[in-house]
Amino acid sequence: MTRDDIEKLQLELLVRNIDYAYENIPFYRDRFDEKGIKAKDIKSLKDLQNIPFTTKDDFRNNYPFGLFATDMKKIVRIHASSGTTGKPTVVGYTKKDLETWSNLVARIAVAAGVTDNDIVHIAFGYGLFTGGFGLHYGLEKVGASVVPASSGNTKRQIMLMQDYGATVLVCTPSYALHIGETAQKLGIDVHKDLKLKIGLLGAEPWSNQMRKKIEERLGLKAYDNYGLSEVMGPGVAGECEAQDGMHIAEDNFIVEIINPETGIPVEDGEYGELVVTPLTKEALPIFRYRTRDITRIKKDRCLCGRTFARMDKPIGRTDDMLIIRGVNVFPSQIEEVLFSIEGISPHYQIILERDGALDKATILVEANANLFFDEMKKQRQFMDRINAELKSALGIEITAKLVEPYSIERSEGKAKRIIDKRKF
Amino acid sequence: MDIEKYKIPQISVFIENKKGRFYNTTNAMREAGVNIRAMSLADTMDFGILRFVVDKPKEAYDALIESDFIVKKNDIMAIAIDDECGGLSKLLKVVSDLDLNVEYMYTFVNSLDKRAVMLFKFEDIDSAIQKLSDSNINLLDQEYFNRI
Numbered sequence A: 001m002t003r004d005d006i007e008k009l010q011l012e013l014l015v016r017n018i019d020y021a022y023e024n025i026p027f028y029r030d031r032f033d034e035k036g037i038k039a040k041d042i043k044s045l046k047d048l049q050n051i052p053f054t055t056k057d058d059f060r061n062n063y064p065f066g067l068f069a070t071d072m073k074k075i076v077r078i079h080a081s082s083g084t085t086g087k088p089t090v091v092g093y094t095k096k097d098l099e100t101w102s103n104l105v106a107r108i109a110v111a112a113g114v115t116d117n118d119i120v121h122i123a124f125g126y127g128l129f130t131g132g133f134g135l136h137y138g139l140e141k142v143g144a145s146v147v148p149a150s151s152g153n154t155k156r157q158i159m160l161m162q163d164y165g166a167t168v169l170v171c172t173p174s175y176a177l178h179i180g181e182t183a184q185k186l187g188i189d190v191h192k193d194l195k196l197k198i199g200l201l202g203a204e205p206w207s208n209q210m211r212k213k214i215e216e217r218l219g220l221k222a223y224d225n226y227g228l229s230e231v232m233g234p235g236v237a238g239e240c241e242a243q244d245g246m247h248i249a250e251d252n253f254i255v256e257i258i259n260p261e262t263g264i265p266v267e268d269g270e271y272g273e274l275v276v277t278p279l280t281k282e283a284l285p286i287f288r289y290r291t292r293d294i295t296r297i298k299k300d301r302c303l304c305g306r307t308f309a310r311m312d313k314p315i316g317r318t319d320d321m322l323i324i325r326g327v328n329v330f331p332s333q334i335e336e337v338l339f340s341i342e343g344i345s346p347h348y349q350i351i352l353e354r355d356g357a358l359d360k361a362t363i364l365v366e367a368n369a370n371l372f373f374d375e376m377k378k379q380r381q382f383m384d385r386i387n388a389e390l391k392s393a394l395g396i397e398i399t400a401k402l403v404e405p406y407s408i409e410r411s412e413g414k415a416k417r418i419i420d421k422r423k424f
Numbered sequence B: 001m002d003i004e005k006y007k008i009p010q011i012s013v014f015i016e017n018k019k020g021r022f023y024n025t026t027n028a029m030r031e032a033g034v035n036i037r038a039m040s041l042a043d044t045m046d047f048g049i050l051r052f053v054v055d056k057p058k059e060a061y062d063a064l065i066e067s068d069f070i071v072k073k074n075d076i077m078a079i080a081i082d083d084e085c086g087g088l089s090k091l092l093k094v095v096s097d098l099d100l101n102v103e104y105m106y107t108f109v110n111s112l113d114k115r116a117v118m119l120f121k122f123e124d125i126d127s128a129i130q131k132l133s134d135s136n137i138n139l140l141d142q143e144y145f146n147r148i
Helices: A003-024 A026-035 A045-050 A056-061 A095-111 A130-142 A154-164 A173-185 A208-218 A331-339 A376-394 B021-031 B057-066 B087-097 B125-134 B142-147
Strands: A075-080 A090-094 A119-122 A145-147 A168-171 A198-202 A221-228 A233-239 A246-248 A253-258 A272-278 A289-295 A322-324 A327-329 A348-355 A358-366 A399-403 A418-420 B008-016 B036-043 B047-054 B070-082 B102-110 B115-122
Touching: A003 A026, A003 A045, A045 A253, A075 A095, A075 A130, A090 A095, A095 A130, A095 A221, A095 A233, A095 A246, A119 A130, A119 A154, A130 A145, A130 A168, A130 A221, A130 A233, A154 A173, A168 A173, A173 A198, A173 A208, A198 A208, A208 A221, A208 A331, A221 A246, A221 A289, A322 A348, A322 A358, A327 A331, A331 A348, A331 A358, A331 A376, A376 A399, B008 B021, B008 B057, B008 B115, B008 B142, B021 B036, B021 B047, B021 B057, B036 B102, B036 B115, B047 B057, B057 B070, B070 B087, B070 B125, B087 B115, B115 B125
Parallel strands: A119 A145, A119 A168, A168 A198, A198 A221, A348 A418, A358 A399
Antiparallel strands: A075 A090, A221 A233, A233 A246, A253 A272, A272 A289, A322 A327, A348 A358, B008 B047, B008 B070, B036 B047, B070 B115, B102 B115
């Protein structure tokens, strides 16, 4: 599709959705009336900017089903976010929504090279989280043989992959690393004993350095994909074989990048908060959902030939941005620095504390034979080097500290990277 | 002279300053039937370095790796001196005159043969062995640690 065709289709679907939401969702009817928004006044995609944002709070205030456009009779599936505080965000799907969702997940899987010959091991937790079921039905749609292993018991997971000859692994990036590490400990040669070729990894931010480590450890090519339950789940965007940004399903979503403080769209190519408007949803047609993910969008032609715009791996979330001594820091920036130093293991944790009135940031890094020197002098030089690189990249003092292997808790879902002990 | 003969294998272990870690290290060696001949514990702000000289260096190394410790093997020198007043001072005079750079050292006393054993980590072990041996210093080999 050309850019013009994409935008024409998006506008048409958007106008239809505004009407549909006005008719069926009291929350949006009130909101549109209040702002004087009418579908017939939407003449171009720019007019989308007149529509107020939808936030997680809107979901909370309408808990559980207040934002649904259809009655429960038509809803065939409920999912909910893993919200750590307060009520979870509840989302619903009609039969048609599930169909759309499966198709979009199938699309990202195929873009990463998955075919009906593949055996796919899904180690995402099944349940309310959209990752497990989302990937599951999408991969069935592709025709692959799906093994719904779910999360937990890493040794058993590895045995299943070995015995069933899994060629595709679906899980979080941090769990993929953990699987690689456990396989190594069990004396399994990932190149000979496992047949993995492709990893479809997502649900948490990760860096390109981490991708390299995962690819080395598991002997596969790791592809990123993006999605969030509020706008559908996985399948919003996914990487093609060029591994140069995730193609957004622009025939189903409009994406914008805004300045998180002002709410105003940034220039093309600049970093900001991703805002998503789903266009084809029956149960939950929301508008301008603020994802809190910080990324940027590229619209140039991809090597693979696809014309849909690409989004970068999110570099962080507006709400996990750390403010350390007044400086904005994303955990992913710290990760980039650590992983660029030869020999550092991929497990780390950031500890924030108060030292009097000042913030104190410490990074725990697991020691290994490359990082441990018998001579104190060399050890100090090495630690000084890590600290200096962190300082030059982030502009603040962060002290690296070596801890024993396996002392940082391994996660089977999303990795816990930050421990904030500060009391404000 | 055979320089290699006087290189004593030393095992260095990274341990966090946490309860029970020192014990776990020694226990791993006990289970492997390794006898510790000399040891030192150096501590930094955050972690410690345990250094051992043992009767069976290979077994000790393998046992510690097996228990997920971070371990380094390197070579140090062992020098016997008389266990009497001024014994160490005499030796250090020679070391100083020869301009040998010491990284660290530790010691143990063997009550059976009335000698003290000094363990040295020199910056350049090969030249230290050569020069100290030329100065008639009593160098010990690994055999000594298997025997006592």
